[in-house]
Amino acid sequence: MNVYDSERMSDVLTPMGFSETETAEDADLVILNTCHIREKAAEKVYSELGRLRVLKEERAAKGLKTMIGVAGCVAQAEGEEIIRRAPVVDMVFGPQAYHRLPEFMAEAQRGTRGQVETDFPVEDKFDALPAAEQKKTLARGRAAFLTVQEGCDKFCTFCVVPYTRGAEFSRPVQRIEAEARRLAEAGVREITLLGQNVNAFHGQGPDGADWPLGKLIRHLAKVDGIERIRYTTSHPRDMDGALIEAHGDVPELMPYLHLPVQSGSDRILEAMNRQHTAESYVRLVERIRAARPDIALSSDFIVGFPGETEADFEATLDLVREVKYAQAYSFKYSPRPGTPAAGEEEQLPEGVKSERLQRLQALLNEQQLVFNASCEGRIMPVLLDRRGRKQGQLVGRSPYLQSVVVSAPESVFGAIVPVKVLRGGANSLDGELVETAAAAE
Numbered sequence: 489m490n491v492y493d494s495e496r497m498s499d500v501l502t503p504m505g506f507s508e509t510e511t512a513e514d515a516d517l518v519i520l521n522t523c524h525i526r527e528k529a530a531e532k533v534y535s536e537l538g539r540l541r542v543l544k545e546e547r548a549a550k551g552l553k554t555m556i557g558v559a560g561c562v563a564q565a566e567g568e569e570i571i572r573r574a575p576v577v578d579m580v581f582g583p584q585a586y587h588r589l590p591e592f593m594a595e596a597q598r599g600t601r602g603q604v605e606t607d608f609p610v611e612d613k614f615d616a617l618p619a620a621e622q623k624k625t626l627a628r629g630r631a632a633f634l635t636v637q638e639g640c641d642k643f644c645t646f647c648v649v650p651y652t653r654g655a656e657f658s659r660p661v662q663r664i665e666a667e668a669r670r671l672a673e674a675g676v677r678e679i680t681l682l683g684q685n686v687n688a689f690h691g692q693g694p695d696g697a698d699w700p701l702g703k704l705i706r707h708l709a710k711v712d713g714i715e716r717i718r719y720t721t722s723h724p725r726d727m728d729g730a731l732i733e734a735h736g737d738v739p740e741l742m743p744y745l746h747l748p749v750q751s752g753s754d755r756i757l758e759a760m761n762r763q764h765t766a767e768s769y770v771r772l773v774e775r776i777r778a779a780r781p782d783i784a785l786s787s788d789f790i791v792g793f794p795g796e797t798e799a800d801f802e803a804t805l806d807l808v809r810e811v812k813y814a815q816a817y818s819f820k821y822s823p824r825p826g827t828p829a830a831g832e833e834e835q836l837p838e839g840v841k842s843e844r845l846q847r848l849q850a851l852l853n854e855q856q857l858v859f860n861a862s863c864e865g866r867i868m869p870v871l872l873d874r875r876g877r878k879q880g881q882l883v884g885r886s887p888y889l890q891s892v893v894v895s896a897p898e899s900v901f902g903a904i905v906p907v908k909v910l911r912g913g914a915n916s917l918d919g920e921l922v923e924t925a926a927a928a929e
Contacts, residue, residue: 687722
């Protein structure tokens with residue numbers, strides 16, 4: 489979502505005469521778009537601001553002005569604290585206010601320093617955002633993000649998102665469709681629908697009724713030029729039957745689902761306020777796989793949550809062994825200020841969290857390697873949208889979101905082509921174009 493938000497900020501700035509630079513040293517304006525999910529990410533913001541302070545002084549010595557802004561969830565959460573700790577910052581604004589960048593810029597140019605805007609506005613920011621130029625959209629690649637939902641009403645005890653992104657909000661279907669059509673007209677072939685709880689989507693449809701995500705996906709699959717659809721991130725409790733059916737019925741919907749579980753222990757899941765159990769999650773996975781047998785699953789895991797015992801952690805390992813993931817993201821629990829879990833007394837030592845994380849990641853990495861190896865010999869459609877490290881090499885995305893490396897002519901860049909998988913590695917697949925494979929045989 490931060491990638492999407494950054495692109496939209498760039499679109500806001502383009503009519504003002506700004507263009508993107510490769511380095512901060514060449515920039516008249518630097519915006520840090522930030523994340524507040526983990527403590528390390530927040531601290532990186534202040535570290536980067538220290539570097540930018542030096543850069544701003546060096547540019548000033550050459551007679552060059554530099555404006556610095558902090559956007560996103562750290563901005564939303566810390567507001568005035570950022571100005572206090574880093575007075576070099578000209579403006580601080582949350583993720584619901586970046587459509588007002590022209591106002592902030594005008595104030596900064598008039599000499600107003602230390603602007604802070606972290607209110608949740610009544611107006612829909614998406615209504616105020618300009619459409620991206622086609623040339624600019626295509627330069628970003630053949631795959632694009634499209635935000636359809638923001639915010640969260642779940643209030644998991646470890647999570648800061650409800651406080652930084654606000655309540656759940658879904659965009660109207662017609663505006664989402666219009667943006668999807670603009671992307672397709674610019675050459676985009678794959679869209680990923682974004683939301684903090686994307687499968688809680690309930691945007692108003694053209695018929696005046698609230699549409700669930702499954703119905704939205706079926707609608708967007710009819711947009712000319714859109715050949716692939718993905719969505720992230722989902723909550724297990726919002727995975728309804730209509731969405732599960734879409735996985736079996738809509739060929740444009742890729743067979744890959746990110747479905748965070750966080751823990752395999754019911755005791756910890758209750759403490760996290762996840763509102764599902766390990767058993768209900770496994771049964772849900774079974775329903776999804778019945779609808780789409782070849783689907784690949786990924787997930788999120790938090791280890792070392794306050795009060796987690798060795799038995800709780802072993803329950804997580806058991807769930808991983810039962811579900812079998814193609815990919816997963818795992819983290820040590822990081823207390824976020826203001827969340828209920830941060831005040832719990834039973835905080836675990838860092839050493840315990842690190843040791844458990846290593847064990848979990850070893851199992852997850854093993855499963856990822858097994859899944860990638862199982863793709864060897866298969867022919868699958870790959871969207872080649874990046875250039876590889878070596879001359880004549882292109883990199884693309886498989887239906888399962890794996891990176892696939894092939895030797896291919898530049899003429900197929902940006903196309904979806906059949907690729908035969910030759911080798912499944914730990915983090916990527918090596919393949920060859922089917923035409924090349926047929927010629928060799």
